[in-house]
Amino acid sequence: MKIYTRTGDDMTTSLIYKRVFKNDEAVECLGTIDELSSHLMLATHYADGEVKKTLTSLAEDLFDLSADLLRVKPERLITEKKIAWLENTIDGFSAQLPEQHGFVLPGSTIASAQIHVARTVARRLERKMVTFGLKETLDPELFRFVNRLSDLLYVLARNSE
Numbered sequence: 001m002k003i004y005t006r007t008g009d010d011m012t013t014s015l016i017y018k019r020v021f022k023n024d025e026a027v028e029c030l031g032t033i034d035e036l037s038s039h040l041m042l043a044t045h046y047a048d049g050e051v052k053k054t055l056t057s058l059a060e061d062l063f064d065l066s067a068d069l070l071r072v073k074p075e076r077l078i079t080e081k082k083i084a085w086l087e088n089t090i091d092g093f094s095a096q097l098p099e100q101h102g103f104v105l106p107g108s109t110i111a112s113a114q115i116h117v118a119r120t121v122a123r124r125l126e127r128k129m130v131t132f133g134l135k136e137t138l139d140p141e142l143f144r145f146v147n148r149l150s151d152l153l154y155v156l157a158r159n160s161e
Contacts, residue, residue: 016070025132029069032125037062039118046111051156054089055115058149068142069132078145086148093155104158111160119153122146 012019015026040059044052064077107113126146129138 016072025128025135026070028128029125029132030066032121032128033062033066033069036118036121036125039114039121043111043114043118046109046114047156047160048111051093051111051115051160054093054152054156055118058152061145061149065142065145068139069129076139076141078139078141080141083141083144083148086145086152090148090152090155093152093159097155097158100158106157108161112157115153115157115160119150119157122150122153126150 007014008022011022013022013024013027015024020027037059040055040062044055044059047055061078061082064082067073068076068078106116126143129143129146132138133143
């Protein structure tokens with residue numbers, strides 16, 4: 001099977017429900033999710049133990065986020081339960097850290113640096129979702145999920161120093 005179809009040569013791409021320009025807000029969100037997933041999986045090559053497992057789990061959750069953004073299924077995949085898991089995981093990793101005073105210079109280790117890169121991509125995803133959310137109604141859980149995701153990445157980066 002060929003990887004190329006030539007259907008995108010006209011600056012459009014296919015979403016589940018229609019063809020759109022490649023700079024469409026939904027495509028921007030999906031592309032940023034893809035980028036974030038790549039950064040998370042790259043970080044797993046430098047991370048250890050529970051941090052590594054958590055990063056992999058987060059990358060898997062991004063498939064659900066993509067599906068929910070496009071409303072692929074009638075039931076939501078990003079639920080309050082997943083948000084609660086993020087919050088509990090943040091609390092668990094935070095308890096292992098010394099109190100923080102002031103700003104943190106990101107990246108004292110390769111693992112920490114890569115997780116901080118992923119965190120900044122997650123923050124960009126938040127901004128792109130706001131733009132998309134001004135055009136299409138998005139579930140509030142999706143915004144909370146990405147906000148907690150970036151918080152968790154911050155804590156994981158600190159735990160990797």
